[in-house]
Amino acid sequence: MDINERIPAFDDAVDRTSICSMKWDVAEGELPMWVADMDFATAPCIVEALRQRVSNGTFGYTDVPPTWNAAVAQWWGTRYGMSVEQSHITFTTGVIPAISSLVRSLTNVAEKVVIQPPVYNIFTNSIVNNGRRVLNNPLRYVDGAYSMDFADLERKLSDPLTRLMILCNPQNPSGNVWSADDLARIGELCARHDVTVISDEVHCDIVRPGMVHTPFAAVNDLNRSICVTCSSPSKAFNVAGLQSAYFICDDEGIRARAVRGVNTDEVAEPNDFAVFSTIAAYTQGAAWLEQLRRVVQRNKDHVMERLKRDCPGLIRMVPSDATYLAWIDCSGLLEHTGERTAERLCTYLREHTGLVLSYGGIYGANGERFLRMNLGTRADLVIDGTARLIDGTHGYLNA
């Protein structure tokens, strides 16, 4: 699909400057393409469910009803072929509140947790803020593609203090979708070394049209028995502000500790809108999501092609199958400028073009030569942001 093919519900202007949006808290003329939420209005079925809920006028304590469990189970069953026992799903107020709590309930202070940088930076916070230690198993980056270093992973998992691995599936920021083989190998290694896996699958619904996400737990019974899957409609349906997420865990022992943990940490009770938005998304939102996936792919194709055409040898978008994030390799440009990281480039782009991106170094040391660009926005802003990126790249080279 070409960027000039407009889709009204997604390409209409939506004002986010007057609603305390974190992303849009920028100076006039700046274009924010950083934090991972989208500029699209959410699915009409969610808006309608919330409207009905508001019209009731009472906002007391809310229970999680069985229809919520049924909606989540049906979503994973029909979309990903993962049969989910409804009583194995636990509501949480966010993926990160759940992960931080799981780190506390499944490990002891000073024990180690494996992550695979470049990866969503808040995993590190969830580990170190709780007095646990990060053990990095860096992803390999060869010829513009990421893969896992299994030999290094096994070394890290065999450390007797390693108790947990946090997997990002699909991966933020690279947009990698892990194969069933990769996931089975992780499961085998983790089981061998008695390491529990948290599989963060919050980006699973936004994969390339025609492609299907593989949940870590759906690969085989072994994976299922050592894993806690965390997810939420927040990324795919753009409802991060409603603070609605969940985890799925089949193993009785892990689940008992995990459920106890989120209750002790007080992150297991919904606000009035969390439950209704999730039920609406998962029972009526599939058609809207298909449109979204097409729009995201259109946006990614535009950036990929423009950078290929206008910035050869300088910056390029890493090909990816998931997320609305573009992971931009700036190695060529940095070779010209003799720099080790893209940090100054990131600042330059903001100061000289107004384009606000995320510096890749925040996702781990092997992300230092990259920038992350959020393409969850309407076509005219994608065109504008890409043009600013191209102009800024040439300006930086010649500065």
Ligand SMILES: Cc1ncc(COP(=O)(O)O)c(C=O)c1O
């Ligand atoms: C991989 C990943 N996990 C979790 C989150 C945040 O989830 P929540 O807002 O539900 O805590 C994000 C947000 O960008 C993310 O990319």
